[in-house]
Amino acid sequence: MEKYLEQIQTWLTEHPDMDTLVKLSLLLIGAWLANFIVKKVLLRGVLTVMSYTPAGKDRELLERNVIARISHVVPALVLSYGIFSVPGLPEAAAIVVSNVSKAFIVLTIARAISGVLNVINTLYERQPDAHERPIKGYLQVVTIAIYAIATILVIAALIDKSPVILLSGLGAMAAVLMLVFQDTLLSLVASVQISSNDIIRVGDWVEMPNLNVDGDVIDIALHTVKVQNWDKTISTIPTKRFISDPFKNWRGMQESGGRRVKRSLMLDQNSVHFLTKDELQGLRRFRLLKDYLANKQQEIDEWNQKLKEEGKEPVNTRRISNIGTFRAYCLNYLKNHPRIHQQMTLMVRQLNPTADGLPLEVYCFTATTEWVAYEGIQSDIFDHLISILPEFGLRVFQHPSGVDMREMVTQLKQNRHTET
Template sequence: MQEQFEQWQKLLSEHPDMDTIVKLALLLLGAWIANFVVKKILMRGVLTVISYTPAGHDKQLFERNIIARLANVVPALVITYGVSSVPNLPEEVVVVVNNVCTAFIILTIGRAISGVLTVVNTVYERQPDAHEKPIKGYIQVVKIAIYAVATILVVAALIDKSPVILLSGLGAMAAVLMLVFQDTLLSLVASVQITSNDIIRVGDWVEMPNLSVDGDVIDIALHTVKVQNWDKTISTIPTKRFISDPFKNWRGMQESGGRRVKRSLMLDQNSVHFLSDDEREKLNRFRLLKDYLASKQKEIDEWNQKLKDEGKEPVNTRRISNIGTFRAYVRAYLQSHPRVHQEMTLMVRQLNPTADGLPLEIYCFTATTEWVEYEGIQSDIFDHLISILPEFGLRVFQHPSGVDMREMVTQIKQNRHIDT
């Protein structure tokens, strides 16, 4: 065996090229063996151990292949330290191989760190209050810094120069970099302001009419904010627009526990009149109006008694109107409604008369902020108020339709026929 080994060495010494090829092949074989051992044995063992932990069943945490990326460093290190032992290789080739391997190791470590940061963000987003202080923008900033440093080191390794030389050259390129990364810098500042001032969170309902955006925030990143509109479309808005442009955040409403109802009933002003005694007695049947009618009548009687002889003329006296009674009824109805928030503003008021009628505005808050329930409560309130209007001798105003015109013409013809 020793004689064969000596003969093999003698043969290689007589043929330098063959010696180089053989040892280069052995180096590549060693790198392949190192890669096989690390990935097929060590890495598999590490993953097996991790699989017994609670985090081991979380595919989302390990889909970044962080361990596999780090495993690629081992064969690169074998080649780096072994290439110098291959005889008869030109010095330039050794330098190039070392530089390429070093650059590959730096790039691999940078990508692994980026994967770790992604996992950190994934774990953080699972926290109950993560939507209040998202860190995705900061993670992206750190990633940019890591890739910037990695790029400098990779270039320095490839050209076999010190990174300090490249950094000194960056000073002259600062103005160009400011222009190139202008959007990134503006987005970074906006992201910091949004987070520090708690302007928006994931889950907030935001409205930006100038951009036709109206929906829930589903993602906040460094450069963009994604909003899912109510029609299920997704709008992507630059982060800086939430600092420079006006927008409405409905979070305050959602956290308050009540949502505002602000709608008006348009009443026909021709139906407004004072209540007769019979109408007042009829309205006394309303449980919600008994106290109001009694106190109001007492107040009016005391006022009218002061008029003495002038009080004999109805035009000089105060009387109860059907619209005032209806306004009192609406307020009492809202105060007794179980789905109206009683701790928030509740008001029934008249607005300025218009050509479309007299607006009677209902201003209150529902006891829920859920959209479907809110619309149902609001509709139920106005269903009831519109239906009960005739009890007060009031009518809702609306413009004449074709049916109204046809009925009017029919009535005129009937009157003419009676006259003839």
């Protein structure tokens, strides 16, 4: 066996080109074998061991391929150091292969570290309070720094120079780097402010009318914040806009447990009047008005008794009005409503009269913050209030329509016909 090996070695020595080709082939085969052994044996063994742990059963973590990326370093190492053992190969070619292999190793390690940071972010986001303090932006800054260092090392490896030489030239490039990474630096500052001041979290309902954004925050990254609007479209907003632009965060409403109802009934001012005895008697049928009417009547009687002779004239006395009684009814109705939050502000008030009627504003909070339920409660309240208005002799104001004009003309014709 040794005799055959000596003969082969002698023959290769006499034919240097073949010697170079054979040993280069052996090097490539060795790199391929190293890659095969690492991936098919070691990598599979590691994954098998991990399968018995919680991390090994987590598909989302396995998809990061951190271990698979590190395994690519082995064949590159074989090429980087084995290329110089190939005889007859031009020195320049060997240096190029070695430098490219080293650059590939640096880039592979950087990608592996990036994968580890992604795994850390994934594990952190599974914490119950992760949405309050997202770290994705910070990890992205670290990733950028890693790739910046990797870029310097890759360039140094390709040109076969010390990284210190490249770093010494960064001072002169500082202005250029500031210009290139201007958005990144602004986004970094914005991310720090957002996180430290707890401005927004994943899951918050935010509204930015100037950008036509209205929906839930689904992702907070270094450069962008993603918001899924209520029409299911997704808006991507630069992170710095949440520092420079005004916006509304509805988190306080969601955490309070109640959502505000602030809507007005526009009443026809011509329908406002004092209640007659018959109208008062009819309104005493209302369970929600019994105490109010009794107390109000007692208060008015005591007031009017002090007027003595002047009290004989109705214009000098206080009387119960239909709009005041209706306002009291609305307030008691809300106080007895099971879906209205009784520990929050609750009132019914008149606003300044307008050309469109007298606004009677209902101001209260529902006992739920869910959108659909909130709209249902709000609608039910005003359905009832509008429907019961005629019981108080009140009317809702609205501008005349074509139907109103036709009815008016018809009524005039009937009146003329009756007169004739």
